[in-house]
Amino acid sequence: MREEEIPYKGIEGIPIIREPGSAAKVNRGSWRLVRPVHHSEKCTKCKICYIYCPDAAINWTPDGPEINLTSCKGCMICVEECPTGALTEEKEGA
């Protein structure tokens, strides 16, 4: 069914978010005290960091994880869970 066929579409003033995933452009990087740094030479591409990131701030590419520093809040789950030490933490602003 198309949207204009829905009989109650006339109600106005209800805030509807029309762009899916629009929060991706919100900068949460300012929450961070430490940031994850990826070292590709140690990476075995096991996907653990990508699966466990609660903010979907790690994108999976054929070359391994790519960290999106706009969304990363610096929880360091990826650094803690990385089995090979391919992710390390670095102080922000240092």
Place this chain on the structure above:
Amino acid sequence: MQEFKSLKDIPEQDYFTGGSSACAGCGPSLGLKLALKVLGPETIIINSAGCMTLLPLYPNTPLKASWIHNAIENAASTAAGARHGLDNLGNGDMNVVVYAGDGATYDIGFASLSAAAAKNERIIYICYNNQSYGNTGFQWSTATPYGSETKTTPRGKENPTGNTIVNKDMLKIMGAHRVYAATASLAYPVDFLNKLSRAKERDGFSYIELLGACTAGWNYDPRLTIKISKLAVRCGMWPLYEIEHGMLNLNKDFNELKPIDEFLKMQGRYRALPPEGVERLQELIDEHWAELKEYNKQRYV
């Protein structure tokens, strides 16, 4: 049915983006991210008031699926309504999913949940259990385990144990409704996604309870979310099992559980729990574990 064997099988498509206002290291928001990988964009998520209500805040949303904000009492009835609406409009293959906290599931929304389960509506109910009313500042709920400190059960001279009430056995209650009921953990994403994929294919009500580690309430370093979730399973605090048609199936079986101490000492909410309290908690866990072992692959409820 889509079945996952290892982490590498988990789909690379995300229907959840960053930029939400959830805490760093939030367990429940990770649960939603994982769930949407299986459910896909053709999903309506109904959310009871709680922590996850703050994910889509006007004008931004981290979701690429539809979302209904709902009162805390009636998420299951809203879901049943949405299901019937979709079926009548010919959109029967859309998923209707409730994502509600433990306060909304165990306490306030229990009547509507029980009714929807008894009618065997075709919805998936995911309870992200952080064992308290986390959004309002970590108050006691009937999901709070024995010995945990909360805002409304503080430790003191008169009562050093904190919470002295044993939490509800919700899985048994839901199992007795003759629906599919299962526990899941963030540290075992393959198991969680397989349960969801099974629930998606079922023609009836499915209840999945996810232990959503809460960094602010449980009071631990956000980096430990997965470690703590894993320890909860290894210590028997959060056994992984499912109940279908009253039959119990233990998904993660261990010969010996780790002592509960390891789980407790990582969290601020159990700091200063006296040794008698730890012993009592260990007793409760051992009792539950022995019961699960005894009834494994047999009629449980």
